Amino acid sequence: MAYEENEMPASDPQEGQTAPAPVGPVQITAKDMVDVEQKCIDDLVGMYESWESWRKPYESLWEEIYRLYFSSQDKRKTSTRSTITVPVVFQIIEAAVPKVVNTIFGSGEEYFDIIPLNPADMAFAENMKILLTYQMNQADFMIKFVDFVKQLLLYGTSYFHVYWKVKREWVTSRIPIREPLTINGIMIDPNNLRWEETREYKVVERRPEVEVLDILDVFPDPESRNESDARGVFVRSWMSVEDIKAMGKGQFPIFANTDNDKLTGGDTHFAQSRQARYGIRGLSTPPGKDLVEVLTFWGKYDLDGDGIKEKCQIIMANRQVLLVARANPFYHQQCPVIRCVFFPIPLEWFGMGLVEPVINNVHELWTLRRQRLDNINLILKDRKSTRLTPVTAIISYAV
Numbered sequence: 001m002a003y004e005e006n007e008m009p010a011s012d013p014q015e016g017q018t019a020p021a022p023v024g025p026v027q028i029t030a031k032d033m034v035d036v037e038q039k040c041i042d043d044l045v046g047m048y049e050s051w052e053s054w055r056k057p058y059e060s061l062w063e064e065i066y067r068l069y070f071s072s073q074d075k076r077k078t079s080t081r082s083t084i085t086v087p088v089v090f091q092i093i094e095a096a097v098p099k100v101v102n103t104i105f106g107s108g109e110e111y112f113d114i115i116p117l118n119p120a121d122m123a124f125a126e127n128m129k130i131l132l133t134y135q136m137n138q139a140d141f142m143i144k145f146v147d148f149v150k151q152l153l154l155y156g157t158s159y160f161h162v163y164w165k166v167k168r169e170w171v172t173s174r175i176p177i178r179e180p181l182t183i184n185g186i187m188i189d190p191n192n193l194r195w196e197e198t199r200e201y202k203v204v205e206r207r208p209e210v211e212v213l214d215i216l217d218v219f220p221d222p223e224s225r226n227e228s229d230a231r232g233v234f235v236r237s238w239m240s241v242e243d244i245k246a247m248g249k250g251q252f253p254i255f256a257n258t259d260n261d262k263l264t265g266g267d268t269h270f271a272q273s274r275q276a277r278y279g280i281r282g283l284s285t286p287p288g289k290d291l292v293e294v295l296t297f298w299g300k301y302d303l304d305g306d307g308i309k310e311k312c313q314i315i316m317a318n319r320q321v322l323l324v325a326r327a328n329p330f331y332h333q334q335c336p337v338i339r340c341v342f343f344p345i346p347l348e349w350f351g352m353g354l355v356e357p358v359i360n361n362v363h364e365l366w367t368l369r370r371q372r373l374d375n376i377n378l379i380l381k382d383r384k385s386t387r388l389t390p391v392t393a394i395i396s397y398a399v
Contacts, residue, residue: 066280176193233299233335244292292318294317310327310328
C-alpha cells in the first residue's frame with residue numbers, strides 16, 4: 001500500500017480561524033506530545049482489535065470460499081477413500097469475470113463518459129474525459145479491475161484504494177547555453193550553442209493512482225452499514241524496516257518517529273493472516289523477520305484536543321509507533337477506500353458473492369462423485385479373489 005506525501009494543504013480553515021493549517025506527518029498540537037501520541041495509539045489499537053474480533057467469522061467463510069476455488073479438500077476422514085474434487089467454483093468464477101469485464105470495457109477505450117449539466121461546458125467536459133482516460137491508462141486501471149472483479153465475485157465485497165501518487169527521482173537534464181565563440185580574438189559565432197548537463201532530484205510523476213486492496217486487510221466499523229455512517233476504516237499493510245526509515249528522511253518526509261526503538265522487524269501478524277491461504281495451496285509461509293505491520297486509519301479523531309473529532313489519517317507501525325497523524329490530506333475530505341458489493345445484504349457492510357449461496361451444493365457434488373468412485377473401488381477389492389480383470393469387474397458391477 002502506498003502513502004500520500006505531505007505536500008497538499010491539510011484542510012480548509014475552520015470558521016473564524018486565520019492561522020495556517022499545521023504541516024508535517026504528525027500534526028497533534030499539545031504540550032506533552034509523548035503522552036498525547038501514546039493516548040492516540042492506545043485508542044486506535046483498542047478500536048482496531050475490537051473490529052478485528054468482530055470480523056473473524058467472515059474470515060472463516062472467506063477461507064472456505066478460497067478453498068473451494070482451488071478445489072482443495074479440508075479434511076480426510078479415511079485414507080483409503082477417494083479425495084477427488086470437481087472444480088465447479090473455479091469454472092463459475094472464471095466464466096463470470098470475463099462477462100463483467102466485457103460489460104465495462106467491451107465498447108473499446110471509451111468505457112465512460114462525462115456529460116455536463118450546462119451544454120455550454122461541452123468542450124470542458126471533453127477535455128476532462130481525455131485527461132481521465134490518460135490517467136486511468138497510466139494507472140493500469142483495466143488490469144487492476146480484473147483482480148477487483150474476481151475478488152468481488154468470490155467474496156461479495158471488494159475494495160479500491162485511490163490516492164495521489166508522487167514519485168521523485170534523480171534526473172539528468174541538459175541546459176542550453178548561448179555564448180559568443182571566438183578563436184584568436186576573431187568572432188566566429190555570436191550565438192554559439194553548447195549544452196551543460198545537471199543532475200536534479202525532482203518530481204517525475206504526479207498523478208492519481210489506484211490499487212486493489214485485499215479483503216483480509218480492510219477492517220470496517222462493525223456498527224456501520226455504509227461509508228457515510230462509518231466511524232472509520234483500518235487498512236493493514238506490511239513494509240520493511242529499511243523502507244519505513246527511508247520514508248522518514250529527506251526534504252519531504254512521509255513518516256515521523258522513524259528512529260523509535262520500537263520500530264523493529266519480526267511481525268507475526270503477516271504469517272497469521274496468510275497462513276490459511278498458503279496452507280490451502282500447499283505453500284510454506286514466507287518469513288516476516290524484516291516486516292513491520294502498518295495500520296492506516298481513515299476516520300474521525302480529535303487531533304487538536306478541542307473535543308471535536310475531525311476527519312484525519314493516522315498511521316501506526318507495530319501498533320506502538322505513531323508514523324502519521326494529520327488531517328485528511330485530500331480536498332474532498334473523503335476516505336480514499338472505495339467499497340463495492342456484488343449482492344448487497346440489507347443493513348450489512350459485506351455483500352454476497354457467487355460462491356456463498358452454493359457452498360453446500362458443491363460439497364454435495366463432491367460427496368456424490370466420491371461415493372461412486374469408492375463404491376467401484378470396494379467392489380473391485382472384494383472381487384479380487386475371483387480373479388476378475390478391472391474391466392470385467394466394472395462391467396459386472398454395471399450389470
